[in-house]
Amino acid sequence: MDSAVAREQALDAAETLFYGRGIQSVGMDDIRGASGVSLKRLYQLFPAKEHLVVAYLERRDLRWRGRLAEYTDSHEDARQRVLAVFDWLGEWFREPDFRGCAWINSYGELGAVSEPVAEQVRAHKRAFRKYLEGLVDDAGLPAELAGQLHLLAEGAMVTAAVERSAEPAARAGRAARMLVEAYSPSDANGAPAGH
Amino acid sequence: MDSAVAREQALDAAETLFYGRGIQSVGMDDIRGASGVSLKRLYQLFPAKEHLVVAYLERRDLRWRGRLAEYTDSHEDARQRVLAVFDWLGEWFREPDFRGCAWINSYGELGAVSEPVAEQVRAHKRAFRKYLEGLVDDAGLPAELAGQLHLLAEGAMVTAAVERSAEPAARAGRAARMLVEAYSPSDANGAPAGH
DNA sequence: TAACGTAGAGAACGATGGTTCTCACGTCAA
DNA sequence: TTGACGTGAGAACCATCGTTCTCTACGTTA
Numbered sequence: 001m002d003s004a005v006a007r008e009q010a011l012d013a014a015e016t017l018f019y020g021r022g023i024q025s026v027g028m029d030d031i032r033g034a035s036g037v038s039l040k041r042l043y044q045l046f047p048a049k050e051h052l053v054v055a056y057l058e059r060r061d062l063r064w065r066g067r068l069a070e071y072t073d074s075h076e077d078a079r080q081r082v083l084a085v086f087d088w089l090g091e092w093f094r095e096p097d098f099r100g101c102a103w104i105n106s107y108g109e110l111g112a113v114s115e116p117v118a119e120q121v122r123a124h125k126r127a128f129r130k131y132l133e134g135l136v137d138d139a140g141l142p143a144e145l146a147g148q149l150h151l152l153a154e155g156a157m158v159t160a161a162v163e164r165s166a167e168p169a170a171r172a173g174r175a176a177r178m179l180v181e182a183y184s185p186s187d188a189n190g191a192p193a194g195h
Numbered sequence: 196m197d198s199a200v201a202r203e204q205a206l207d208a209a210e211t212l213f214y215g216r217g218i219q220s221v222g223m224d225d226i227r228g229a230s231g232v233s234l235k236r237l238y239q240l241f242p243a244k245e246h247l248v249v250a251y252l253e254r255r256d257l258r259w260r261g262r263l264a265e266y267t268d269s270h271e272d273a274r275q276r277v278l279a280v281f282d283w284l285g286e287w288f289r290e291p292d293f294r295g296c297a298w299i300n301s302y303g304e305l306g307a308v309s310e311p312v313a314e315q316v317r318a319h320k321r322a323f324r325k326y327l328e329g330l331v332d333d334a335g336l337p338a339e340l341a342g343q344l345h346l347l348a349e350g351a352m353v354t355a356a357v358e359r360s361a362e363p364a365a366r367a368g369r370a371a372r373m374l375v376e377a378y379s380p381s382d383a384n385g386a387p388a389g390h
Numbered sequence: 391t392a393a394c395g396t397a398g399a400g401a402a403c404g405a406t407g408g409t410t411c412t413c414a415c416g417t418c419a420a
Numbered sequence: 421t422t423g424a425c426g427t428g429a430g431a432a433c434c435a436t437c438g439t440t441c442t443c444t445a446c447g448t449t450a
Binding site for chain 1: 295302320343370
């Protein structure tokens with residue numbers, strides 16, 4: 001009844017369905033069925049499907065980055081925080097409903113055809129990249145490393161989705177560790193590469 | 196008139212349109228208009244749109260891997276061949292109609308909803324990974340490295356698409372060089388990391 | 391109680407799209 | 421020539437879907 005509640009229910013249904021089956025495969029009537037929010041209300045809250053899609057990506061972005069930050073921030077050491085990103089990816093990949101990166105998927109589906117969706121994807125990836133840069137900077141490591149870790153993380157997301165496996169997170173983590181060590185000044189801890 | 200010619204024309208149109216605008220945004224009638232192949236003929240050659248999609252991905256897979264191999268094989272040194280992969284990615288990203296990886300895009304759009312398409316994507320990524328493993332093995336480097344380079348390459352494709360920039364290829368190439376050097380036994384050439 | 395505004399259920403509308411059908415035309419074999 | 425066949429153009433069919441409309445029921449207020 002409360003508009004705010006209906007909005008959250010609509011977004012809950014949108015997230016489950018859009019993420020699980022893709023956007024174009026889900027009709028507004030499916031959203032209604034899954035959310036219990038009538039079509040009339042849906043169109044009051046979101047004047048077109050595209051608005052609902054953008055709102056879904058926005059809310060998921062906040063939650064996704066929140067969960068990531070919560071995980072990494074629980075580590076003391078700055079360098080550990082950098083590597084914890086990949087541990088967290090592994091936990092994410094292991095979630096039973098994991099189906100790849102919502103933004104990469106949306107971009108593949110609508111990036112060429114909906115500018116608002118494309119911009120949402122760019123904003124999310126920009127923010128993720130910025131977050132990595134912060135972690136890397138806190139560890140006293142150069143910004144170049146952040147860009148490289150970003151590529152590893154994106155590659156892990158794609159590969160985990162396609163191969164339906166969480167293993168790419170660990171693989172990316174091992175590569176990340178090697179890069180971190182390669183960039184570290186005066187590397188005195190001496191763990192040999194790759195083990 | 197020749198069936199084989201019509202098939203190629205249909206696939207040409209499918210490739211341009213599906214890759215450029217996404218699959219669900221392109222109707223069979225668009226394919227007809229762009230190819231000059233009548234609907235009747237189209238449905239003789241491909242009994243359903245899904246077959247056309249799979250055939251498009253199959254043919255593109257052969258060409259894509261062919262072009263990659265042609266480029267890397269032109270390098271003498273085995274280790275150079277490994278790194279040449281990222282140079283080639285840069286050339287690909289700079290093509291004016293570049294719009295990301297066709298398979299990643301298709302997976303995001305239809306992976307959850309069409310098993311044949313999902314399997315096509317898995318097959319392509321498996322073959323790409325296998326190719327990297329061959330290059331890495333020829334250079335006397337461990338298979339683990341191939342997996343890591345694969346993640347870098349996938350990440351570069353995604354990021355180049357979203358950011359509409361070819362720069363991720365160079366960044367991935369720098370990371371790849373560092374990993375190759377880290378894995379190299381008795382590293383006597385001594386180029387310091389990152390420059 | 392009466393009048394009113396709002397909401398939900400679901401029908402309706404209009405467009406699109408995958409697939410099939412019609413029909414007129416040309417080709418080739420007998 | 422004739423008849424069977426294959427073809428192209430495009431209409432037709434049928435389902436889906438985004439979006440809007442209708443109608444009924446209910447809650448609120450005077």
